[in-house]
Amino acid sequence: MTNPTHHFRIDVDEAVRLIAENMPAYATEAVPLERARGAILRGPVVAERDQPPFDRVTMDGIAIRAAALTAGRRSFRVGGIQGAGEAAIPLGTEDVCVEIMTGAILPEDADTIVPVERIEHDGDHVTLEPGYEPTPGQFIHRRGTDLAAGQPLFDVGTVIGAPEMAALTIAGSPTVTVARWPKISVISTGDELVDVGTPVELFQIRSSNDRAIMASLENRGCTTATRAWLPDDPDALRKAIREMHDRDDMLVLSGGVSMGKYDYVPQIMEELGVRLVFHKILQKPGLPMWFGVSAQQKPVFALPGNPVSSLVCLVRYVVPAIRTALGAATQEPHPVRLAEAVRFEPNLACFMPVRLAADAAGDLRAWPKATNTSGDFVGLAGTDGFVELPRGRDLFAAGEAVQFFRW
Ligand code: AMP
Ligand code: MG
Numbered sequence: 001m002t003n004p005t006h007h008f009r010i011d012v013d014e015a016v017r018l019i020a021e022n023m024p025a026y027a028t029e030a031v032p033l034e035r036a037r038g039a040i041l042r043g044p045v046v047a048e049r050d051q052p053p054f055d056r057v058t059m060d061g062i063a064i065r066a067a068a069l070t071a072g073r074r075s076f077r078v079g080g081i082q083g084a085g086e087a088a089i090p091l092g093t094e095d096v097c098v099e100i101m102t103g104a105i106l107p108e109d110a111d112t113i114v115p116v117e118r119i120e121h122d123g124d125h126v127t128l129e130p131g132y133e134p135t136p137g138q139f140i141h142r143r144g145t146d147l148a149a150g151q152p153l154f155d156v157g158t159v160i161g162a163p164e165m166a167a168l169t170i171a172g173s174p175t176v177t178v179a180r181w182p183k184i185s186v187i188s189t190g191d192e193l194v195d196v197g198t199p200v201e202l203f204q205i206r207s208s209n210d211r212a213i214m215a216s217l218e219n220r221g222c223t224t225a226t227r228a229w230l231p232d233d234p235d236a237l238r239k240a241i242r243e244m245h246d247r248d249d250m251l252v253l254s255g256g257v258s259m260g261k262y263d264y265v266p267q268i269m270e271e272l273g274v275r276l277v278f279h280k281i282l283q284k285p286g287l288p289m290w291f292g293v294s295a296q297q298k299p300v301f302a303l304p305g306n307p308v309s310s311l312v313c314l315v316r317y318v319v320p321a322i323r324t325a326l327g328a329a330t331q332e333p334h335p336v337r338l339a340e341a342v343r344f345e346p347n348l349a350c351f352m353p354v355r356l357a358a359d360a361a362g363d364l365r366a367w368p369k370a371t372n373t374s375g376d377f378v379g380l381a382g383t384d385g386f387v388e389l390p391r392g393r394d395l396f397a398a399g400e401a402v403q404f405f406r407w
Contacts, residue, residue, distance in 0.1 A: 007278035011391060012316070012349045015281045015291070019317055022277055023325040024297045026182055026249075030175040033168060038221015040326045041158040043177030047151050047170045050144035055106035059139040062097040062119060062126055063110035066136030075127045082107070097126060106140055113139035157329030160221075179326035182249035184225040186213050187241070189256040189265060190305060191232045208377055209254040209303075209310040216314055216407055220323070225252075232262035242272055249298055252318055255305030257290045265302050266290055274300050282391055283349040285309035285374035289317070307377035312351045312386055315405050333388075336404040339365035342389060342396045350389040353380055354404065366404055383407070 007018060028042040057063065064076060076097035080089040084103030091098060091109045098107055106113075114134050119126045128134075147153070153167050160168070160178070168176055193207035194200045210227045217225050226248075230240050237256075245251060256265035257279075266279065274292040281289050286309040290302035301318050303310040320331060339359065344350040354366035366387050371379035385406040389396050396402065 006276040009280045009282055010278050011282055012388070015278060015289070015317060016320070018277050019291055019299070019321045020324060022291075022293045022297075023299060023321050024249075026326055027180045028177060029180040030177050032175055033165065035223070036160045036168070036176050036178060036221075037162075037165065038219075039160050039176070039178035039181075040323070040328045041154055041156055041160065041176070042179050042327065043156070045153045045168060045171045045176065047147045047149050047153060048172035049170075050149045051147040051170050052141050052143055052145070055143050056141040057100050057102060057104045057106055057113055057139065058141050059113050059115045060101050061099075061113050061115040061117075061139070063091070063100045063107055064097045064112055064114060064134075065091065065094050065110060066112045066134070068094040069112075069134065069136070075125055078124050078126060099126075111140075112136050115139065155329060157327050159323075159328055159330065181222045181224040181326070182322065183247070184217065184222070184250045184252055185228055185244040185248045186210050186217075186225050187228045187230055187244065187251060187253045189230045189232060189237065189253060191262070193229055193255075195229065208307050209305065212307065212311045212377070212407075213252060213254070213314050216311065216319065219407070220319060222322070232256060232264060234264050234268060237264055237268045238271060241268060245272065245274075245294055245296075245298060245300075250322075251298070251300045251302075252314065253300070253302045254310040255303075257302045257304055258288045269300060269302070281349075282347065283351065284345070285351060286313040286316075287348070289313050291317075304374075306374040308353070308371050308374040308380060311377070311380070311407065315385065315407060316351065316388070333403045333405050335401040336364060336366045336387065338387070338396055338398055338400050338402060339367045341398045342368050343394055344389055344396070346392055346394040349391040351386045351405075352389060353383040353386045355382060356384045356404070366402070380407075 077095060079091060079096040079098055081099040082089045082104050083101045088105045088107040089098045090107050112134055114128060118129045118132045153170060158164060188207045188210045192205045194204045195207055214225055214227060230237050253265060256263045269292055274294045276292045279290045280287055286304050288304045292300045303313045342352055352368045353371060354368055356364055356366055359365045369383050385404055387402040387404050389402060
């Protein structure tokens with residue numbers, strides 16, 4: 001805590017800026033598609049083939065030539081049956097049709113599909129429904145009309161979600177080049193903490209921060225975090241934090257950063273040579289947040305121990321910092337309108353838990369759900385995230401647009 005240059009009691013925006021300045025660059029790796037959800041694209045992804053790769057039939061029915069209709073033909077001999085995944089069966093002559101299924105390749109000498117609902121079978125012939133006039137070229141998804149072979153599918157920085165996962169298969173590769181998630185130690189500190197599944201005394205607390213932090217990281221596709229617990233004991237903290245620092249790329253601690261006698265985290269960090277960048281942000285919850293960088297340029301986030309504070313600080317600072325460092329082209333927060341007015345102390349920024357739901361007109365609104373102190377994580381259940389109400393004002397009106405962060 002003797003670092004004379006560190007920042008103290010700063011604004012939210014300054015904290016975001018100082019963290020961004022101190023984040024390292026993360027490597028690029030090829031991952032199997034199974035592990036790519038939420039990953040951030042680093043390399044080009046180009047279509048292996050035209051998309052669709054052939055003239056694709058979009059209805060079960062018969063394939064014919066429109067010229068036969070123009071010549072007055074309504075009845076066709078069935079020359080063959082062709083399913084999806086089978087090589088094309090040519091018609092040969094105009095009096096012939098091929099029974100064809102959705103997803104099949106269109107025979108080269110056919111150009112129109114008549115749906116199965118519009119034909120009648122009579123032995124080895126089919127006849128069009130009286131009065132039905134097919135549009136020449138109908139029910140064919142033409143080759144290359146979605147994307148030409150060799151064209152890029154996405155920009156670098158794209159976050160891979162469900163639709164991107166489908167589109168990635170067009171590249172034909174079982175792997176994709178993405179930014180490598182940092183390995184993160186999620187460390188709970190506190191003598192009172194007990195994990196689920198073991199007996200707990202009256203005066204002890206089930207450790208919950210680490211569970212919420214892991215879930216929030218996993219929501220983004222980050223599966224490189226591991227949980228650990230440490231007591232309020234300087235020797236144990238020093239030894240274990242050093243080991244985890246050497247093993248992983250980032251430390252996310254919770255607890256032990258306030259003014260209590262057993263809040264050893266800042267002191268231990270100093271002993272370990274972690275340079276303090278800032279301590280305390282003008283915000284509620286989460287005022288005691290601590291951030292530093294080790295000599296190996298590894299970020300160390302020490303979040304306040306209160307469960308609401310730790311999750312808010314993770315989502316407001318740690319998650320966006322990682323996503324930006326990985327090269328995400330888009331940031332997560334987006335504006336949303338408050339459903340109700342909120343009053344708050346003007347000297348602190350407020351992070352207000354909200355539930356997102358549409359109002360009677362169908363417009364999405366953020367419904368504030370204040371918790372019963374920052375220890376009340378039970379009150380967070382059922383909320384979608386929080387909104388940020390900037391410092392300097394004490395009233396935020398119903399209908400006002402504010403930034404929403406998802407848990
Ligand atoms: P601290 O920041 O260590 O003073 O902790 C503040 C409050 O948060 C105390 O009531 C702690 O018991 C609680 N707390 C700290 N860590 C956790 C955790 N991992 N899970 C649940 N509560 C915690
Ligand atoms: Mg503690």
